[in-house]
Amino acid sequence: MQALEPGIVFWILAVVILVSGFLVVTLRNMFHCALCLILCLFAVAGIYVLLEAEFLAAAQVLIYVGAVAILIVFTVMLTSDLASESLIQHNENGTIAFVVCALFAIGVPYLIKNTGVWMPAKGELISDNVGSIGKYLMTDFMLPFELVSVLLLAALIGAIVLARKERS
Amino acid sequence: MEFQLPEYNLRMMLPEIFLFLWALVVFLFDLLSKRRSESAVGYLTLLGLLICGGLLATTGYGRGFGNMFFSEPMALFFKIIFLGSAFMAVGSSFGIIKQKIVNHRGEYFGLILLSTVGMMFLASSQELLSLWIGLELTTIPLFILAAFFKDDKLSVEAGIKYFVFGAFSSALLLYGFSFLYGMSGTTEIVAMKMNLAALFIANGSLGVVPLVAMVMIIAGLGFKLSLPPFHQWAPDVYEGSPTPIAAFLSVGSKAAGLVAFAKIFVNGLWAFWGAEMAPNDWGYLTGILACAAMIYGNVVAIRQTNIKRMLAYSSIAQAGYIMIGMVAVNEWGLEAVAFYVFAYLFANMGAFAIVAIVEDKTGSCQIGTYRGLSQSSPGLAACMAVFLLSLAGIPPLAGFLAKYKVFAAAISLAGQSQDYTWLYWLAGVGLLTTVFALYYYVNIIKQMYFSAEESPYRIKPNAPAVAVVAIGLIGVVLFGIYAEPILQFVKDIPAAAGVIPR
Numbered sequence: 173m174q175a176l177e178p179g180i181v182f183w184i185l186a187v188v189i190l191v192s193g194f195l196v197v198t199l200r201n202m203f204h205c206a207l208c209l210i211l212c213l214f215a216v217a218g219i220y221v222l223l224e225a226e227f228l229a230a231a232q233v234l235i236y237v238g239a240v241a242i243l244i245v246f247t248v249m250l251t252s253d254l255a256s257e258s259l260i261q262h263n264e265n266g267t268i269a270f271v272v273c274a275l276f277a278i279g280v281p282y283l284i285k286n287t288g289v290w291m292p293a294k295g296e297l298i299s300d301n302v303g304s305i306g307k308y309l310m311t312d313f314m315l316p317f318e319l320v321s322v323l324l325l326a327a328l329i330g331a332i333v334l335a336r337k338e339r340s
Numbered sequence: 341m342e343f344q345l346p347e348y349n350l351r352m353m354l355p356e357i358f359l360f361l362w363a364l365v366v367f368l369f370d371l372l373s374k375r376r377s378e379s380a381v382g383y384l385t386l387l388g389l390l391i392c393g394g395l396l397a398t399t400g401y402g403r404g405f406g407n408m409f410f411s412e413p414m415a416l417f418f419k420i421i422f423l424g425s426a427f428m429a430v431g432s433s434f435g436i437i438k439q440k441i442v443n444h445r446g447e448y449f450g451l452i453l454l455s456t457v458g459m460m461f462l463a464s465s466q467e468l469l470s471l472w473i474g475l476e477l478t479t480i481p482l483f484i485l486a487a488f489f490k491d492d493k494l495s496v497e498a499g500i501k502y503f504v505f506g507a508f509s510s511a512l513l514l515y516g517f518s519f520l521y522g523m524s525g526t527t528e529i530v531a532m533k534m535n536l537a538a539l540f541i542a543n544g545s546l547g548v549v550p551l552v553a554m555v556m557i558i559a560g561l562g563f564k565l566s567l568p569p570f571h572q573w574a575p576d577v578y579e580g581s582p583t584p585i586a587a588f589l590s591v592g593s594k595a596a597g598l599v600a601f602a603k604i605f606v607n608g609l610w611a612f613w614g615a616e617m618a619p620n621d622w623g624y625l626t627g628i629l630a631c632a633a634m635i636y637g638n639v640v641a642i643r644q645t646n647i648k649r650m651l652a653y654s655s656i657a658q659a660g661y662i663m664i665g666m667v668a669v670n671e672w673g674l675e676a677v678a679f680y681v682f683a684y685l686f687a688n689m690g691a692f693a694i695v696a697i698v699e700d701k702t703g704s705c706q707i708g709t710y711r712g713l714s715q716s717s718p719g720l721a722a723c724m725a726v727f728l729l730s731l732a733g734i735p736p737l738a739g740f741l742a743k744y745k746v747f748a749a750a751i752s753l754a755g756q757s758q759d760y761t762w763l764y765w766l767a768g769v770g771l772l773t774t775v776f777a778l779y780y781y782v783n784i785i786k787q788m789y790f791s792a793e794e795s796p797y798r799i800k801p802n803a804p805a806v807a808v809v810a811i812g813l814i815g816v817v818l819f820g821i822y823a824e825p826i827l828q829f830v831k832d833i834p835a836a837a838g839v840i841p842r
């Protein structure tokens with residue numbers, strides 16, 4: 173694989189992510205915020221495709237765009253006062269949150285770039301990464317994979333218990 | 341594509357599989373009995389926990405699923421603690437399932453069982469992914485259980501608070517894990533240790549990434565263990581959630597966090613690369629948190645008027661004492677931690693069981709409710725006094741021996757090694773704060789025994805609650821006087837966990 177050179181697609185995606193991300197936290201209509209969030213998450217999936225991580229991209233679209241964002245849109249639409257009301261998207265913690273986020277945004281890439289002590293990957297890069305993830309889930313990582321289904325069962329039952337309207 | 345299936349060895353995880361299936365049985369039993377199961381479903385749950393304990397005793401040591409599942413002394417010991425705390429939590433729930441939970445008894449008990457299954461898998465994992473999923477399986481049912489009184493504002497608040505803090509801390513933990521995975525290319529703890537050591541030898545240093553990962557993991561687990569400054573959720577959640585669930589949170593969930601901590605730090609990544617390779621950073625950091633926990637928990641507990649909030653702050657402080665043993669990484673450290681949690685199980689679950697009994701009768705958790713309790717229900721008051729004295733660490737109860745072992749581990753290590761002289765300070769803070777702790781524990785005893793007015797409540801607890809109190813009482817008294825079998829058992833833990841005596 174050749175060295176990754178950020179091409180034109182990367183820059184387009186980056187601009188889309190940043191602009192839509194910014195709009196999510198500034199727009200005054202909750203519904204518009206949700207739509208911007210979907211756009212932002214979609215563009216992140218595009219970055220994954222660029223990095224040849226197809227599985228991550230698919231998971232990103234399925235889970236974040238398909239499930240989480242749609243859930244947010246539904247919540248906004250089904251909650252009567254939310255869709256129409258104009259939001260105030262800042263509070264007294266804004267400055268401190270900005271400082272923390274800025275430090276994080278600068279700090280983590282700096283850290284990753286300057287450490288340079290990473291375990292080199294063994295062998296060649298796997299071209300069929302969806303297949304090999306599947307293989308690992310069914311062999312070495314079978315136990316965590318099965319445990320997740322127990323976890324989902326617990327979450328499902330819990331959600332029903334909490335959401336159900338009680339007859340007394 | 342070639343597949344090589346790992347050796348499953350399902351027999352090793354028979355207790356876990358059984359408990360999971362039993363949880364399904366409990367769900368279905370309540371459903372099929374058309375929600376009229378009353379206390380039968382509770383007895384069914386207790387029976388399942390007992391059988392699971394029996395299976396655990398016959399399982400023995402070994403591994404399953406390749407390197408995913410280990411059954412070793414530390415896992416076994418903590419599984420006993422998890423099952424014990426689940427048993428005592430279920431046993432003290434019979435009051436609330438009669439009065440408050442009418443529609444979802446099966447779910448209530450089943451979710452306790454599922455949470456216990458998560459803890460048991462967590463204790464057996466030697467790999468970060470399954471460890472994390474075990475931890476999630478432990479906490480997600482607890483979010484729901486904390487909010488189980490849907491009509492009660494405090495309970496819903498407790499559920500949401502615990503959910504937000506829990507989700508945030510899990511994310512932090514996972515982020516820390518991802519850095520480690522990125523550096524070492526594996527999620528298995530032992531292989532990760534080897535890879536990092538190899539990287540260190542090749543490069544001369546590891547940079548700051550392990551430090552960042554370490555801080556994130558300590559923060560993430562600090563939330564679970566409610567160590568200050570990550571403790572804010574604990575008092576509100578304990579106050580709002582059903583009392584048996586608060587008890588389960590304070591013992592079961594905390595013990596799960598401790599196992600994860602021991603696996604990652606004490607016998608895991610930052611342990612024993614040699615003095616020049618592994619500066620004991622996590623020890624300093626954890627030591628500071630332990631100090632903060634002991635001072636803050638004990639001082640704030642004095643001012644509480646609600647007994648559940650007081651026990652919450654007391655459990656923050658107890659976590660501090662336990663962490664002293666964790667930081668003392670010699671052959672006595674882990675042993676002391678294990679014994680401490682064991683003693684804490686009986687005393688804390690017992691105290692919470694009595695709080696639950698009193699709450700069922702009076703509907704109140706104020707400390708004032710306990711005024712004059714010794715005249716109206718002398719047995720209950722005497723048991724409560726014993727539990728509180730054990731928590732305070734008064735001989736000859738189990739709590740004293742536990743505190744003694746923790747401090748002894750710290751002081752002996754401080755004497756052995758120049759690098760660890762700061763442990764004298766830690767032990768000193770521990771001893772000093774024990775005095776504060778005595779004040780608020782004895783205050784309740786004073787309310788019960790030295791109050792002029794007689795309590796208007798005549799409390800007749802139900803049979804399972806009496807059994808729980810009896811188990812607690814026997815544990816606290818017996819293992820205070822004759823702890824030899826337990827001490828023999830915990831002796832195997834450090835060696836099996838890979839701790840090399842220094």
